[in-house]
Amino acid sequence: MPSATHHDVPREVWTSEEGSMARETAITRWPKIVQNMVDDLEESLGQLDTPDQIEEGRRIQATLRIIKSEILQNKPLHPLIPDGRSDIQSYNAQLESFGNITWHNCPWLFAECYLYRCVQTLFARSQFWRNHDIFARQKLSAFVASHAAVEELCERYVSLTGVLTEAVDEESQRLIFYEMTEIALWGNATDLSLLSALSLDQIHSLQGKQAIRDGQARIVSNDMPEAWEYLKSHRGRRIDIVLDNAGFELFTDLVYALYLLDSRLASAVKLHVKSFPWFVSDVVPHDMDVLLSTLTDTALFPCATHPSVRALTERLRESCKAGLVAIAEHPFWTMGVDFQEMPTVAPELHQDLLGSALVIFKGDLNYRKLVRDANWPHTLPFKEAIGPLCGGKGSEGTKILALRTNKADVCVGLTKDTLERVNKEAPGKTWVRNGKYAVISFSDGVGV
Structure with missing residues (x-):
């Protein structure tokens, strides 16, 4: 299939398509x-x-x-x-x-x-x-069930905090960025055994590097190097995160927000939530309060008294109180249109996001809305699939980093070699559906 252009847009996926x-x-x-x-x-x-x-x-x-x-x-x-x-x-x-x-x-x-x-x-x-x-009961019970992973991540991050505030070399900064971004990517998979331990010694060790390589083998389109090069030269500004799921994934997103602040990649982090219950587990404003109160509830949360959990919970509360981590809601996120309609449907939101150093879109639904949920060739570049959002002649685009585990048929940005490999590893389109493969897609806001 020839490469699509902005003028050659395939139809969005319909429920009438057999086998879809x-x-x-x-x-x-x-x-x-x-x-x-x-x-x-x-x-x-x-x-x-x-x-x-x-x-x-x-x-x-x-x-x-x-x-x-x-x-x-x-x-x-x-x-x-x-x-x-x-x-x-x-x-x-x-x-x-x-x-x-x-x-x-x-x-x-x-x-x-x-x-x-x-x-x-x-x-x-x-x-x-x-x-x-x-969906409140469902979201809460899922978060409570993830308490062991919460404790593990708290321990790792608290042990790393001291390193982040020191003047570590650029290679270490890059490896930590990769590790933290992968935690945010796989945030709805509570099995953190996918990841190496968060300490400089282990990140630099063969075991740590191998764990990162193993995880990256299942990232079928990986723009993390480009995202790092961009972000390290645009550090110290606001970063936005368009959230996906509540519960453990929201917790990993909050830890990621702390990391962006601690590493001075961001001066502030704005978290975008839905205005009302949406797609079962999506974050609404109240979910933030529920999460923070659950983390300190010894009756609900077995690890609430763990020193690392208490320390990190307090850091999160302080960051929110100081306005370093802020919650924002907008009706656009629950409309039936794709995100490429944002400049005309929600121009004030679009302008606000243009002022952000980077807008991180979490999860499958946000990814589908970025690329119009269209039947694109899997090898189409991400920038082409997001159309006007990537910018064009005389117009600046939104700086986008999409972190998405694959749970729907649309997926772009693969090389031909990678596509052949995953079709053999996970035939019958399972690699785009089973949540075991992922993409990290970046656009620097400069049109194609």
Whole structure:
């Protein structure tokens, strides 16, 4: 297939494509996700004794059952009911532009965003359930289950902090950047055995270097060297992180933010969150408070009294209080459009991110939105796939670092040799679906 250009954009992935992950998601995963919402509400309702709130919860639950049934029966998607937020009009205009689409024959990315937005209207239009996070229990239990990995990462980072504040040589700085970035990359995999120990001695040892090499073999497109060269010459400015999952991944993102500050690569870190419960485990503002309080809750968290955990938790609290680590939310992150629409749909957000030294996009969904979830050739350069975001003639682009474990069919930036290798190692497209392979993709904001 010839290299695509900005004018030769393939269609986004649809749920009607046989053998695609999109189709499997529509037929099996979406109904299960909605059923889990029904079950969560059931648990919440069982803890209430206020008749009006129970009655309203039952109505929401009944509507969720209808949504599940409509997905299973491949019914058409219907216009969203206004709930006071400005994005409903955009969703409904998009929906109309696609024509008569059904759950099993629709653009995957749009329909998945539509599903979570549709669910949010049920809560936003309610009296008693407006602030209910239907995924809160799931997020908390997953974080509590990761306590051993939290303790391990705290120990490693606290032992490294002294080194970061000293004048270490540039090669050591580079190796630490690689290691910390890989921890942020694999942050939703709580098995930290993937990584070498975070100490200079072990990073420089053969064992440490081998662990880094082993991890990088599964990074099928790796722009980390280019990202490091860029960042070391643009240090001391704000860095933004567009977050993905709550729980342990959010914890690794916070540790990464501390690292960026401690190493003086960043003067401040802004964390971008979703405005309401989204894609099951995405971070909403309240998740930050939950995480910090859980880290000190000895009844919930077995390692809360561990000295390294206490030390790091206190550092995080101080950084947030001082404004060095800040939370930001914007309605754009929960719209049904891809990120290439940002300059026109959310120009003030786009301008803000242009002022950042680097915008780090975490996770699979953010990656899909960066590259339009289109059926690109896997060998297409990342810069071409992100279109206007990479900049062009006379226009500056956003400086982007995408850290993504592969969990959907779209993936760009591979060499032909790497593509041949992974197709042999993980045939049948499993390398783009199983979360065991990843990409680190960078754009310096200078157009192609």
